[in-house]
Amino acid sequence: MELAFLIKTSNTMFRIKLFLISFFFLLSTCSSATTYYVSITDGNDSKSGKSKTTAWKTISKVNSKSFLPGDSILFKRGDVWREILNIPSSGTSVKYIVFSSYGKGKNPVILGSEQAANWVKINGNIWKSETRLTQPYFKPGYGNVYFVSKPPVIISMGAVKEYKQDFSNLKQEFDWCWRENELYIYSAIDPGTKYSSIEAGQRRYCADLNLKEYIEINGIDMFYGMEASVAEHDQTYNYSGFIFRNCESAFHGYPNGIGYGLEVCYNNMLIENNIFHDCGRRGLSLVNYGKFNISNIIIQNNTFYNGNHTTGPDIETGSSGGLYTGNLSNVIVRNNLIYDDENKSSYFSNSVFVQGPHGSTGRIFGFYFYNNIIRFPSSIGILLENVDESFIYNNTFYGHNKNSARFCYHVFYDNSCKKAELKNNIFYTRLAADVYGIGAAIGESSSQSHSEIRADYNLFYRINDRLRIVIVNERNYYMNSIGGLRKDLDWEVNSPVPADPLFVSPTDYHLKEGSPAIHKGIKAPFILKDFDGRDYNNPPSIGAFEYVK
Numbered sequence: 001m002e003l004a005f006l007i008k009t010s011n012t013m014f015r016i017k018l019f020l021i022s023f024f025f026l027l028s029t030c031s032s033a034t035t036y037y038v039s040i041t042d043g044n045d046s047k048s049g050k051s052k053t054t055a056w057k058t059i060s061k062v063n064s065k066s067f068l069p070g071d072s073i074l075f076k077r078g079d080v081w082r083e084i085l086n087i088p089s090s091g092t093s094v095k096y097i098v099f100s101s102y103g104k105g106k107n108p109v110i111l112g113s114e115q116a117a118n119w120v121k122i123n124g125n126i127w128k129s130e131t132r133l134t135q136p137y138f139k140p141g142y143g144n145v146y147f148v149s150k151p152p153v154i155i156s157m158g159a160v161k162e163y164k165q166d167f168s169n170l171k172q173e174f175d176w177c178w179r180e181n182e183l184y185i186y187s188a189i190d191p192g193t194k195y196s197s198i199e200a201g202q203r204r205y206c207a208d209l210n211l212k213e214y215i216e217i218n219g220i221d222m223f224y225g226m227e228a229s230v231a232e233h234d235q236t237y238n239y240s241g242f243i244f245r246n247c248e249s250a251f252h253g254y255p256n257g258i259g260y261g262l263e264v265c266y267n268n269m270l271i272e273n274n275i276f277h278d279c280g281r282r283g284l285s286l287v288n289y290g291k292f293n294i295s296n297i298i299i300q301n302n303t304f305y306n307g308n309h310t311t312g313p314d315i316e317t318g319s320s321g322g323l324y325t326g327n328l329s330n331v332i333v334r335n336n337l338i339y340d341d342e343n344k345s346s347y348f349s350n351s352v353f354v355q356g357p358h359g360s361t362g363r364i365f366g367f368y369f370y371n372n373i374i375r376f377p378s379s380i381g382i383l384l385e386n387v388d389e390s391f392i393y394n395n396t397f398y399g400h401n402k403n404s405a406r407f408c409y410h411v412f413y414d415n416s417c418k419k420a421e422l423k424n425n426i427f428y429t430r431l432a433a434d435v436y437g438i439g440a441a442i443g444e445s446s447s448q449s450h451s452e453i454r455a456d457y458n459l460f461y462r463i464n465d466r467l468r469i470v471i472v473n474e475r476n477y478y479m480n481s482i483g484g485l486r487k488d489l490d491w492e493v494n495s496p497v498p499a500d501p502l503f504v505s506p507t508d509y510h511l512k513e514g515s516p517a518i519h520k521g522i523k524a525p526f527i528l529k530d531f532d533g534r535d536y537n538n539p540p541s542i543g544a545f546e547y548v549k
Contacts, residue, residue: 039075040058052103077106087215096215108220129182134181145176153196204226206223211239217245218247261282265288271298275303282313282353288316308349310349311351315355338375339376343401343402351381354367356387357386365388368390376401377408379407385415386416388418396543396544397426398428399431409471416452420454423521426543429461430463457494461498502517509543521539522539524540534546
C-alpha cells in the first residue's frame with residue numbers, strides 16, 4: 001500500500017537528499033476485511049451495517065464500533081450528517097481503514113454546525129434564533145456564523161467586523177453576536193425567509209483522528225467546523241499514515257483567528273485532489289508541535305482559494321520557547337493551484353508559509369515546491385523562514401493583489417534560510433505600480449544571506465521597466481537591470497532576458513509558440529512531469545507547463 005523511495009543524487013554544489021514517496025492504495029481482498037454502509041436517509045442503527053439494505057444511520061454508531069485493518073466505512077452520497085466522526089480504530093501500514101462513499105450524486109457531507117432557525121424579532125431589525133445552540137468560547141477567533149443565500153447559493157462568511165460583543169451593536173446585514181447561548185443577527189426581514197439557512201459552528205471538528213493511525217478519508221466533504229474539518233494535534237506520539245483525498249473542506253473557524261482545512265501532521269501523509277477554501281487561518285495546517293521528527297508528506301493536485309493568513313499549506317515546526325524540538329523533513333508540494341481574489345481588500349493572505357524554528361529548535365529539511373500555480377497573492381506567494389534545503393522549481397506565479405494591505409512578493413526569504421534553490425519559475429505581474437510601496441518577484445530580509453540562495457533560470461515580467469523584480473537588503477533590481485543582479489549577487493546568470501512569457505490567456509498559463517520560456521530551464525532530478533502530467537524535455541521549459549506544439 002505504501003512505497004517509499006530514497007533517491008540520492010548530487011551536483012557540483014552540494015548533495016541533495018530526497019525521500020520521494022508514492023502511495024498506492026489497494027482495497028484488501030483478505031477475507032477479514034469488511035465493508036460497512038451508513039445512510040442517514042435509509043439507515044437503521046439496529047441493523048448490521050454490512051450491506052446497503054442494512055446500513056447504519058448515524059455517525060455515533062460508527063464511533064461506537066471497532067474496525068479491523070482493511071475495513072471500509074462508506075457513507076451514502078447525497079446524505080448530510082451533523083455529527084463529529086471520532087475515528088475509533090487504527091489500520092496498519094499495509095491495510096488502511098478507509099472512510100469513503102457509495103451510491104450516486106454529490107459527496108456525503110459532515111457539518112460542524114447546527115442550523116439556526118425559528119427567528120423571533122427582538123426590536124427593529126434584530127432577530128433571535130430560538131434554536132437550542134451553544135455559544136462557542138471566543139478568544140475572539142473561534143467559531144463562526146455563515147449566511148447561506150437561496151439559489152444561486154452564496155455563502156457569506158462572517159468577518160471580524162461582523163461579530164459584535166452585544167446585540168445592541170448589530171447595525172447591518174451579516175452582523176451577529178451571542179448572548180447567553182442565544183444567537184442574534186441583523187436582518188431587514190425574517191431571516192428564515194431571506195436565507196436558505198444560517199449555520200452556526202457548534203462542533204470543533206467534523207472528524208477527529210482520535211490518536212489513530214493508517215486512516216484514509218476519501219470523498220467526504222466537510223464544512224462549518226469551529227476549528228477544522230479534520231484534526232489531530234496530539235504530538236505526544238509519533239503518528240504515521242494519513243490519506244485525505246477527493247474531499248472539499250471549507251468554512252472552518254473564524255477569519256483572521258482560528259480555522260484550518262486540515263490540522264494534521266503525520267509521517268507518511270498524502271493530501272491530494274481536494275478543494276480547500278474560506279478557512280479562518282490556514283487552508284492546510286502542518287505543524288510539528290512535538291519532540292519527534294515527522295517526514296514524508298506529499299501535498300498534490302489540490303485547489304486552495306479565498307484564504308486568511310495562509311491560503312494554502314502552512315508548514316511549521318512549533319514555537320514555544322524551545323519546548324518543541326521535532327523536525328519536519330521531505331515535504332513535497334506539487335501540482336497545486338493556489339489563488340485569491342485579485343481585488344480582495346479585507347485582509348492579507350500568504351499563499352504558502354514555511355517556517356522553521358521560531359522559539360523552538362526543530363528544523364525543516366527538504367522542502368520541495370514544484371509545478372504549482374500561484375495567482376494573485378494578497379501578501380507573499382511563498383514565505384520561507386529558517387528553512388534548510390528548499391527547492392522551488394517550475395512554478396508559475398501570476399499577478400499580485402491590487403489592494404493588498406501588506407507588502408507583496410512572489411517569494412520571500414527570511415531569518416537565515418539555507419541551501420535554497422529557486423529555478424525555472426515564471427514571475428509575472430501586470431500591475432502598473434507596486435502595491436503598498438513594496439513589490440517584487442523575489443525578496444529577502446536583512447537577516448537573510450543572499451549567498452545561501454541560488455536563483456537562476458527564472459523568467460521575469462513586469463509591465464514596465466520601472467517596477468522591481470528583486471529586492472535584496474534594500475537594493476532594488478528592475479527589469480532593465482538584470483545585469484546588475486548578475487554582477488552583484490551572482491543570481492540569474494543563465495536566465496532569459498526579462499520578457500512576456502506569452503501565456504495562452506490570463507487564466508491559461510500554457511506557453512504560446514515563441515515564448516522565451518520554452519526549453520530555457522535546467523533539469524531537476526526530482527521532477528519528471530509537469531502540471532499536466534506531461535514529460536519535461538531536457539532542457540525543460542520554464543514554468544509549470546512544458547511547451548507542446
